[in-house]
Amino acid sequence: xxxxxxxxxxxxxxxxxxxNNTLVLVVITFSTLGVLLGYYLFSDTFRGxxxxxxxxxxxxxxxxxxxxxxxxxxxxxxxxxQIYLNETDFTESFETTHATExxxxxxxxxxxxxxxxxDNTGEKYISDFYTAQ
Numbered sequence: 001x002x003x004x005x006x007x008x009x010x011x012x013x014x015x016x017x018x019x020n021n022t023l024v025l026v027v028i029t030f031s032t033l034g035v036l037l038g039y040y041l042f043s044d045t046f047r048g049x050x051x052x053x054x055x056x057x058x059x060x061x062x063x064x065x066x067x068x069x070x071x072x073x074x075x076x077x078x079x080x081x082q083i084y085l086n087e088t089d090f091t092e093s094f095e096t097t098h099a100t101e102x103x104x105x106x107x108x109x110x111x112x113x114x115x116x117x118x119d120n121t122g123e124k125y126i127s128d129f130y131t132a133q
Contacts, residue, residue, distance in 0.1 A: 049125040050115050057132040060107050065099045068117050072125070074098045078113035080106060082129050087116075094120055 053066040064076060071094035077085040088100055105111055115127040 048127070049117055050127045053115070053127070053130065055113075055130065055132050057105070057111065060103060060105045062102045062105055062111065062113075062132055063099065064102070064113065064115075065097075066115055067097050068125075069096070070117075070119055071096055072098075072117035072119050074100075074115060074117045076100050076102060076113050076115060078102055078105075078111055080109050080111055082112050085112075090116075090118060 049069055049072075051067045051069065053064070055062055055064045062078075066074075068074065073090045073092070073094055075088045075090045077087045079085040088102065091098065091100075102113070110131055110133045112129045112131055114129045117125040119125070
């Protein structure tokens with residue numbers, strides 16, 4: 001009889017270990033799925049406020065086009081360095097697609113610019129610097 005009891009204890013221990021390992025795998029699987037689903041649903045949040053930034057720099061003029069994820073008034077800060085910057089005026093209306101022309105640039109020199117957006121609550125969003133050459 002004792003051999004049967006020992007055999008059952010061994011089986012019960014293996015079943016308990018298997019159950020614990022299965023539970024760990026289920027938790028890991030659902031955690032991974034949650035992270036992937038969250039990234040898919042909220043990936044716009046991770047990418048910043050400005051999309052599809054493009055520019056055409058020729059001579060002393062530069063045209064910049066971009067999109068924001070929310071309606072915003074926008075402006076550009078620009079200059080030949082990232083320290084001393086000129087700026088355009090904020091646009092009057094809140095839009096999601098934007099285009100601005102900057103004139104009076106120094107021909108043949110690289111210029112830095114960054115985008116500033118202001119939402120309807122007054123919160124400002126600032127892009128990284130771009131370099132136009």
